[in-house]
Amino acid sequence: MVDDFIFFLSIFVLAVFVGYYVVWSVTPALHTPLMAVTNAISSVIIVGAVIAIAVPGISSANWFSKILGFIAVVFAAVNIFGGFMVTSRMLAMYKKKEK
Amino acid sequence: MNPNLAAFLYLVSGVLFILALRGLSSPATSRAGNRYGMIGMTIAVVTTLVSSQVWPGLDIITVFLIVLALGIGGGIGGVVAKRVPMTSMPQLVAAFHSLVGMAAVLVAFAALYSPDNYGIGTPGHLHAQSLIEMGLGVIIGAITFSGSIIAFAKLNGNMSGSPILLPARHLINIAIASVIVLLLVIFIASGGDALWAFWLATLLSFGIGITLIIPIGGADMPVVVSMLNSYSGWAAAGIGFTLQNTALIITGSLVGSSGAILSYIMCKGMNRSFISVILGGFGADAGDAAAAGGAREARPVKQGSADDAAFIMKNAGSVIIVPGYGMAVSQAQHALREMADFLKEEGVKVSYAIHPVAGRMPGHMNVLLAEASVPYDEVFELEDINSAFSQTDVVFVIGANDVTNPAAKTDKASPIYGMPILEVDKAKTVLFVKRGMSSGYAGVDNELFFRDNTMMLFGDAKKVTEEIVKAFGH
Numbered sequence: 001m002v003d004d005f006i007f008f009l010s011i012f013v014l015a016v017f018v019g020y021y022v023v024w025s026v027t028p029a030l031h032t033p034l035m036a037v038t039n040a041i042s043s044v045i046i047v048g049a050v051i052a053i054a055v056p057g058i059s060s061a062n063w064f065s066k067i068l069g070f071i072a073v074v075f076a077a078v079n080i081f082g083g084f085m086v087t088s089r090m091l092a093m094y095k096k097k098e099k
Numbered sequence: 100m101n102p103n104l105a106a107f108l109y110l111v112s113g114v115l116f117i118l119a120l121r122g123l124s125s126p127a128t129s130r131a132g133n134r135y136g137m138i139g140m141t142i143a144v145v146t147t148l149v150s151s152q153v154w155p156g157l158d159i160i161t162v163f164l165i166v167l168a169l170g171i172g173g174g175i176g177g178v179v180a181k182r183v184p185m186t187s188m189p190q191l192v193a194a195f196h197s198l199v200g201m202a203a204v205l206v207a208f209a210a211l212y213s214p215d216n217y218g219i220g221t222p223g224h225l226h227a228q229s230l231i232e233m234g235l236g237v238i239i240g241a242i243t244f245s246g247s248i249i250a251f252a253k254l255n256g257n258m259s260g261s262p263i264l265l266p267a268r269h270l271i272n273i274a275i276a277s278v279i280v281l282l283l284v285i286f287i288a289s290g291g292d293a294l295w296a297f298w299l300a301t302l303l304s305f306g307i308g309i310t311l312i313i314p315i316g317g318a319d320m321p322v323v324v325s326m327l328n329s330y331s332g333w334a335a336a337g338i339g340f341t342l343q344n345t346a347l348i349i350t351g352s353l354v355g356s357s358g359a360i361l362s363y364i365m366c367k368g369m370n371r372s373f374i375s376v377i378l379g380g381f382g383a384d385a386g387d388a389a390a391a392g393g394a395r396e397a398r399p400v401k402q403g404s405a406d407d408a409a410f411i412m413k414n415a416g417s418v419i420i421v422p423g424y425g426m427a428v429s430q431a432q433h434a435l436r437e438m439a440d441f442l443k444e445e446g447v448k449v450s451y452a453i454h455p456v457a458g459r460m461p462g463h464m465n466v467l468l469a470e471a472s473v474p475y476d477e478v479f480e481l482e483d484i485n486s487a488f489s490q491t492d493v494v495f496v497i498g499a500n501d502v503t504n505p506a507a508k509t510d511k512a513s514p515i516y517g518m519p520i521l522e523v524d525k526a527k528t529v530l531f532v533k534r535g536m537s538s539g540y541a542g543v544d545n546e547l548f549f550r551d552n553t554m555m556l557f558g559d560a561k562k563v564t565e566e567i568v569k570a571f572g573h
Contacts, residue, residue: 004222005228008348009339015349018117026123028455028480029469031361031462032188034123035328040353041136041193042335045202047109047147047218048342052209053164054156055216065181065209065216066161070168072205075198077172078179080140083195084341085180085372088133090188097474 033090040083046076100149106345108146113349120353126475141229143169143346152216185470186427189324189460193251196327200243203334207237210341211297217342218320225291229341234283236337238304243330244365245308250323253312254459260317262379269378270313275307314379318424318501320374320459321365325481329358361461368455368481369516370507396408400536403554405566408495408530409558412438413571415492415528417448419484421521422464425498425534431561432471435497438564439473441571450487452521454502481521489525496523497532498560504545513543529553 026034052069055062107412115135147153148165183191210217210233211225219229222229229552252258265271286293306399336351366373412418420439426432439449457464468478479487488494496503503523506513523529524547531553548552556563 004328004343005340008343008345011345012336012340012348012352015113015352016356018349019120019353020122020360022117022353023357023360023472026120027125028364028453029465029475029478030123030126030129030459031364032466033129034120034357034462035192035324035460035571036188036195037119037123037133037136038328038357039192039199041140041350042120042199042331042354043202044112044116044140044143044346044350045206045335045338047143047344047347048206048210048338049202050147051152051216051342052206052213052491053481054153054161055209055213056156056158059187061212061222062216064162065213068205068209068212069183070164072202072209073165073168073385074172074175075202075205077169078176079172079195079198079202080176081173082176082180082191084133084140085177086183086191087187088130088135089180090185090469091126091129091133093466093469093472094129094475095125095469095472097214097476 030091031092033087036083036087039079040087043076043079043083045066046073046080049073049076100146100151100154102151103144105150105375108142109344109346110349112139112143112146112346115142116350118348120357141345152218154510156216176559185466186430186473187255188466189320189458189463190251190255192460193247193254193324193327196245196324197244197251197329199331200240200247200334202238203331203338204237204244204331206338207240211291211294214291217563219341220291222291227287227290227415230287230291230443232337232340233393234286234297234300236334236341237301238279238283239330239337240334241301241304242308243334244331245305245328246312246323249312250320250327253317254320254324260320262316263313264379265310265314268310272307272310275303275310279303279307300522315376316379317459318456319369319379321456321461321463322362322369322373324460325358325361325365326377326443326459327358329355329362332356335370336426344438365456365461365541368519370515385554398549400548400555401551401553403530403556405556405563406570407530408556408563409555409567409570411528411530412442412447412493412495412567414444415493417449417450417491418442418495419491419505419523419526420449420451421496421499421523422451422453423497423499423502425457425532427458427463427467428498429559429561430475430496431564432467434561435565436468436471436473437568438571449477453478453485454481454499455519456523457499457502481519485522488522491526493528493530494523494526494532495532496565500533500545501543503547504543506543506546515543524550527552528558532556532558532560534559
């Protein structure tokens with residue numbers, strides 16, 4: 001059996017290449033929205049924060065994790081809502097010439 | 100939920116995130132792309148809630164905490180996204196980066212203190228591999244957090260934009276970095292038992308994030324913001340390995356390469372190596388040199404009024420507008436659009452030329468022009484418009500300086516030598532809107548100011564533009 005790590009490493013390496021080609025094709029005019037939306041999507045780290053919040057709170061270490069998870073969910077949520085909303089606000093402004 | 104089904108759904112959301120970035124290849128497809136991103140995020144969050152790691156732990160308190168956290172965060176994010184002025188976008192992006200970095204740090208600590216819930220071992224007996232991933236995630240996350248806070252303070256004006264140079268700063272950074280690596284090795288060798296090493300490494304990473312960014316000057320911020328964007332991605336990917344979550348790994352690598360590519364584009368736009376930007380200090384020495392040579396500034400320039408500028412542009416066949424950071428500072432984009440509208444009514448061909456490093460972040464000028472409803476097909480990038488300057492009657496430079504300086508092509512001694520420039524010197528007439536005769540960020544004189552076919556319009560970018568619009572009226 002192949003180790004799990006190799007499996008995830010393969011995904012990682014391939015995704016870096018996908019990212020490389022996809023981002024080169026982004027038009028320079030949209031580089032600011034690109035940064036805003038990458039912020040929003042990298043906040044998918046919220047999945048790790050939700051796991052921390054849902055730790056069964058018996059030991060003090062687990063309560064510590066719960067609190068960290070709570071703060072992390074707040075931060076990630078700011079980014080997710082803020083990032084996607086500000087991106088769509090920006091994208092709505094890009095208009096073509098009226099003919 | 101079945102772990103295989105959960106893993107599959109994470110993969111789906113990863114693919115949707117790829118499509119979100121893919122959509123940005125043109126403004127027409129970008130809005131659909133953004134929707135893919137939102138759907139991907141929803142799938143990832145819902146999958147986590149019903150996953151076997153979270154679902155059994157969802158008692159009433161936990162559900163309340165999750166809803167509360169989402170409410171607080173979503174509320175803040177929503178209000179900020181609605182209210183923030185477009186000129187503050189660089190600060191906002193820097194602030195967002197810092198939050199991603201901090202979230203990565205917090206999740207890494209949670210995983211360290213409750214490893215059984217993350218399936219990576221029991222307290223004190225973690226898998227060595229997870230320790231490495233967590234360690235890297237926490238270090239990069241911490242650097243992203245404190246570095247972005249400094250970038251935010253510089254961009255927002257809470258802190259001076261000029262480089263702050265500590266004595267022996269390179270030595271300090273190397274020393275801190277070596278201690279961090281050493282602590283990480285101790286932590287991993289202890290099998291996750293040496294919590295103190297993890298804490299200390301995190302604190303030092305916060306520290307090095309600060310010392311790395313303070314020597315970097317304001318106009319190098321496009322590189323810094325892009326670089327921190329990249330870091331936030333790698334931090335997320337590191338945590339993704341710990342959680343064995345494909346959505347997080349895919350997203351982290353996408354964002355990591357995105358930031359790296361943007362940094363590369365910005366460095367190329369300034370003809371600087373990435374290393375020289377990161378080492379910092381650019382603009383500090385050059386500024387001193389310019390101040391020392393201040394005596395020779397007394398060369399004659401041709402100065403004009405708004406009426407002159409209006410007259411020249413009205414009678415031109417074509418006008419190219421070159422915006423820079425000065426336009427952003429004085430919020431002149433709306434007045435500029437009005438001016439362009441008037442010229443177009445007079446039958447003048449108007450286009451905009453954008454240098455890759457104009458402003459304080461990649462694409463900064465494009466967003467501001469879009470905000471002022473300038474159609475995006477009138478806005479051109481450097482390589483697409485540079486050949487047009489020689490057939491252009493008037494170039495209207497507003498708030499830009501170094502990116503038009505011909506010294507970049509001719510003067511080997513100049514600090515900006517080799518930087519690609521907008522060749523505005525080839526146009527018949529150049530109008531320069533500037534607050535005064537001060538040199539640009541690079542601290543070098545612009546030869547263009549002293550040419551016969553250049554007219555200087557001194558004043559605030561917005562005020563000058565409004566005066567020109569008024570002058571059109573009569």
